[in-house]
Amino acid sequence: PRLTQxxxxxxxxxxxxxxxxxxxxDQIDSAIASQRSQEFYDLDQYMENLKIMDVWLDNILAPYYPSQLTVIGSQMQFSPYSSAEVIDSFNHPEENFFYDLYQQWYLPGILQEDIDIFGISITSVEQIISGLTLAYLVKQNRPEIHITVGGSVFTKLVDRLENDxxxxxxxxxxxxVHEGETPLLRLVEHLRGDxxxxxxxxxIYKQxxxxKVNRPFAKEELNALPTPDFDGLPLDLYLAPERVLPVMGSRGCYWEKCAFCSIPFDHMNFHVRYAENVVDDFKTLQEKYNCNHFFxxxxxxxxxxxxxxxxxIVEEKSDVQWTGELKFEKSLLKDDRMDLLYKSGCRKLIFGLESYNQRVLDSMKKGVELSWVDETAERCMKLGIAMHFYLICGFPTETPEEAMDSI
Structure with missing residues (x-):
């Protein structure tokens, strides 16, 4: 018979x-080893390693064509925005490579465990098919296990889950949905209790x-939370020579005015962990996991x-390096605050610049003046703090000339 296209x-x-x-x-093994060595810091070698990995992934997964996997994400014909298509992907293991990946490498170990609750966190759209494929396979094999899914994605979909x-x-x-530490603990207690x-x-559950949606939604008391626990994670298998662990200083956004942003939809009111507690988190994680780098x-x-x-951090002479995301603020430029950040181990700052045009920034309700941007960038370069800028091109009413200001 004739093949289709x-x-x-x-x-x-x-x-x-x-x-x-x-x-x-042979090259793929060398590329992986290179990423875990000091060659990681050689930009040309780093990019070459990623290129080799991308080509390898693209071809090793050729049996699942046209689906693709790269070092930064995956792509399938099935839309993660459609429940019907997500579920349909379970019926097409010839394209959904996560199906075979889990069946061969992960599911046997999971099913051997004596567990009654299984949690999956889905924090980005790209994780929807992979995360729900795992949930589906576990439920197919062990229907008695209670599967709970958390993460910011479904926090945005509360109305859809409730009404559809x-x-x-x-x-x-x-x-x-929303914050999950206490809810997960309470879920375990009630499943094993009454x-x-x-x-x-x-x-959110079905009964x-x-x-059923358990409202009103609750937020965590951040200062009552313990230091994060990363036991069980294969920290030495990450493709970097140094361990890097995530830490949290606050949840939500203190500004919450940007015209384009969805953060207010999946966070409760802005709240902060005491800086002293975060310093203790750094110290605990540094000692427990031999980690000096934090995000x-x-x-x-x-x-x-x-x-x-x-x-x-400076007072305690902690040997750490860290990076984080900031909004441009005039208050950051006061006194020697940026010098202090560098002395505390800050080596990179990620800014939501969005546009380098004052009219567009004002339309976005960013609350930022370009003079702050200029001075902050100058100080970062002088101190040796790397910068990353997020940009938005095509914001409503932005002209081509205004877009070029950012570029």
Missing amino acids: VEAEKLNKLREAEEIVMALK GSPLFNFVDSFI GDLSKVPNL DSKV FTDEALPINFLRTFAAK
Whole structure:
């Protein structure tokens, strides 16, 4: 029979892949080893390593064509924005490579464990198909296990889960939305106790064919939380020579006025962990995991928090390096605050610049003046603090000339 166009493309891809995979057999191991060595800091070598890995992944997964996997994400014909298509991907393991990956490498170990609750965190759209494929496979093999899904993605979809009677409840027993530390603990307690899920904060579940949403949603008391625990993670398998761990100074955004931003939809009111507690977190994680590099997960680090944190780090002479995301603020330029950040180990700052045009910034309600941007950038360069700028091109009413100001 005559091949379809897609079948013909897949056949050609398989033929090419066989040769390419063999040619890269030694290079891929060298590239991985290079990423875990000091060569990681050589930009040309770093980019070459990523190129080799991307080509390797593209060809080793040729049997799943047209699906693709790269070092930064995956792409399939199935849309993660459609529940029907996500579920349909489970029926097409010839394209959903996560299906075989889990079946072969992860599911056997999971099923051997004596567990009654299984949690999956989905924090980006790209993780929806991979995360829910795992949930589906676990539920198919162990239907008695309670599967709960958390993460910011489904926090944005509360209304959809509640009103559509989502088919996702066929293999997910509950969703924890907004903040999850206390809700997860309460879920475990009630599942192993009275079974009354109505007492679990921030939980969405199905009962008697009806979707239940436990409102009002609760936020955590950040200063009551312990230092994060990363036991069990294969920290030495990451593709970098140094361990880097995430830390949290605050949740939500203290500004919450940007016209384009979705952060207010998946965070409760802005709240902060005491800087002294975060310094203790650094010390604990540094000692426990032999880690000197940290990444703040905050949406926008508050300047007053940073000032107190940095002063405490310098006072205790902690040998750490860190990076985080900031909003341009005039208060950052006061006194010697940026010098203090550098002395505390700050080596990179990520800024939501969005536009280098004052009219567009004002339209975005950024609350930023370009003079602050200029002076902050100058000080960062002088101190040796690397910078990363987020930009938005095509904001409503932005002209081509205004867009070029940013470029």
